[in-house]
Amino acid sequence: MEQLLPFIGIPLVFIVFFVLFRYIFPRLGGWSTLAERYSTPLKSTQIDGERIHFGEINVGGLNMKNMVRGYKTKEGLFLTQYLFFLSNTTSLLIPWEAFQTPERRDFLFMKRIRLYVGFPSKTYLEMPEKKYRQIEDRLPKKLRED
Numbered sequence: 684m685e686q687l688l689p690f691i692g693i694p695l696v697f698i699v700f701f702v703l704f705r706y707i708f709p710r711l712g713g714w715s716t717l718a719e720r721y722s723t724p725l726k727s728t729q730i731d732g733e734r735i736h737f738g739e740i741n742v743g744g745l746n747m748k749n750m751v752r753g754y755k756t757k758e759g760l761f762l763t764q765y766l767f768f769l770s771n772t773t774s775l776l777i778p779w780e781a782f783q784t785p786e787r788r789d790f791l792f793m794k795r796i797r798l799y800v801g802f803p804s805k806t807y808l809e810m811p812e813k814k815y816r817q818i819e820d821r822l823p824k825k826l827r828e829d
Contacts, residue, residue, distance in 0.1 A: 686716055696719060698809070702711030709752075711744075711745050711806070712741075712742045712743040712744050712745025712747070712806075712807075713742045713743050713744065713745070713800075713807065714743065714745070714747075714764075714775075715742015715771055715772070716743060716778065716805050716806045717742070717767075717775050717805065717806055718772060718773050718775060718802060719805075720801065720805065721759075721775045721776055721777045721778075721781070721800075722771065722773040722774070722775060723761070723774050723775065724773075725761070725776065725777040726754065726774070727761070727763050727774070728753065730754045730756060730761050730815070731755070731756060731757075732755050732756035732761065733754065733755040733812060733817070734752070734753075734754055735752075735753040735754065735755055735817050735818065736752065736753075737751050737752070737753055737810055737814050738811070738814070740753075740808060740809070740810045741807075741808070741809035741810070741812070742806070742807075742816070743754075743806035743807060747764075749765075750764055751763070751764055751765075752764075752765060754778075754797075755817065755818050755821060756778075757781050758776060758778060758779075759776050759777045759778040759780075760775075760776075760777045760779070760818060760821075761774065761775065761776050761777075762774065762775040762777070763775070771802055777800055779821045779823055780796050780823055781800050781801055781802075781820060782799070782800060782802060782803070782822050782823065783800070783801075783802070783824065784800040784824040785797065785798050785799075785815065785819075785822065785824065785825070785826045786799075786826075787812075787826065788809060793811070793812065794812040795809055795811055795812065796809065796810060796811075796812055796815035797809045797811065798800040798810075798815075798822075806820070815823060817826065
């Protein structure tokens with residue numbers, strides 16, 4: 684019986700992670716909320732814009748570290764998830780006009796910017812200040828220094 688445990692445990696762990704990434708995580712956070720309004724059938728290969736590797740981005744409270752790739756386009760911010768994490772979520776094209784005034788959210792040495800999306804706000808994107816600076820020129824409102 685003890686020899687069977689690895690043969691049962693390893694596939695079980697894989698199945699649990701698969702279910703988490705495929706069905707549970709996409710419903711958490713704000714991606715599905717943003718998809719209701721800003722989903723797009725476009726693929727990243729069809730996007731003409733500057734590629735942004737966010738590294739760490741928080742979408743509506745769910746930290747999506749190394750799971751999201753973005754593009755700064757003329758129309759707005761295009762976000763898609765990497766294939767492994769894509770599951771049944773759609774890509775997003777958020778128009779620049781949909782972003783509210785950015786807000787600084789520093790904690791200790793981490794400098795982060797929170798961008799609320801929609802009027803009224805449905806959810807938010809939170810990213811390191813360095814990544815925010817890459818899209819700042821397209822945003823309709825400048826960073827509010829509190």
